[in-house]
Amino acid sequence: MKPLGEVAGASLAERVQAAVETAAHHAEAVDREGRFPLEAIEALREARLLGFAVPPELGGEGAGLAEIAPICTALGAACASTAMVFAMHHICLANLLDCGMESAWHRELMNRAATDQLLFASSTTEAGVGGDLRQSICAVEADGERFNLAKAAPVISYGEETDAIFATARRDPEAPSSDQVLCVLLRDQYELERVSTWDALGMRGTCSHGFRFKAAAPTEQILPKPFADIAAESMIAASHILWSSVWCGVAADAMARAQAFVIAEARKSPGTPPASATKLAEAYARFRTIEAAIADGLTRWAAMRAAPERAATVSFSLAMNALKVSVSTTALQVVEDALMICGLQGYKNSGPYGLGRHLRDIHSARLMISNDRIMAGAGQMMLIQRPAAARRA
């Protein structure tokens, strides 16, 4: 029996390392040109990591989020765009695993995901709903065993590079805006029309252009569970955990650069500890809270997934919201700490201590589902999740 994670004689660590090196090598060009990190995604394919989460009986390795999160972090330290593509792809796979195991079509798709190393993207936001994941305007229009769907999507990350899009829509043209389903649409089942171009401050390689698309597909491709339940029991938590892991990687590389800077300073003046060493220790303390928050999130995820219908409680949602908001805020602080430590050497776009890309990339963290929106929702949940002592006597 081959060791877990081994493919073609290479260990999991070696497979990840190969992809990380490719991602690092092209990170600057991807950022500068605002192009898709195709070399790094190809390297992930070659390392057979795009089907990592697919169950073994369907040709994958059955990896859980606890195994995927560290890969997001390792990639995030090299190229945040690559890491985010990898994370978003695995969020789609988490949705499939959540409710597609009973459906022959979705099982076959997972099998193909592992065999052919397919890449998945999602289209949840829609023009006109104000960024609310849980509302759709577009609707599934069923016609016998097939359906049509037309959607105006202000953002689909790597929409032009993906092999399939997971799109939210109202269940039918009469359904209320919150009664959504998640439709899997294969590349040859839709037509994409790009309506805006992703020329952003950071995360430039995600190519999150705006599109209008029209799709026609068999109804069996619609995931069997209501999207509201998919969101509560897999998508939102998986997103917050894997995004946080990507941001952890960005912060980790900023920390590594700051540490290298401090060590170089220390070498220049032996005998006197550099003042920046104290700042570095402070940054490290912050950084550790990111790693601890992700570890806590993974533990809660595992407990929830053991019985999602019961265990996806208000407290679980609040914990996942808190994870996203705290990591997105703290990771930015850590990169800023690193910039203060490296000074102008960090401000320069070239050289070993440059932090411009990290800073621009990490500024997306608080905006990917705005922290303000998340906290407004969490505030409502706090009305019913009270610590025992605050409950009515």
Place this chain on the structure above:
Amino acid sequence: MMEKIRELIVAHAGLPQGAEAIADDTDLYRAGMKSFASVQLMLALEETFEIEFPEEMLNRATFRSAGAIARAVEALSPGSMAA
């Protein structure tokens, strides 16, 4: 109790349709209940029936339908075997 629960659903769940459209097993989320509305409904249920939903019952399943809510309220009401 069912009558009262139905009243609270109409008052708080923010559904487009009236009470007559809500059967015991109508899926309230599919009918259009959003998360803030479900929070309002929970608070109203606690107030009306003088109960407190414990943490493990604060999930989507508990509030999915009038029938599911009735079972939860029943289980939490004083005198109930499960309370």
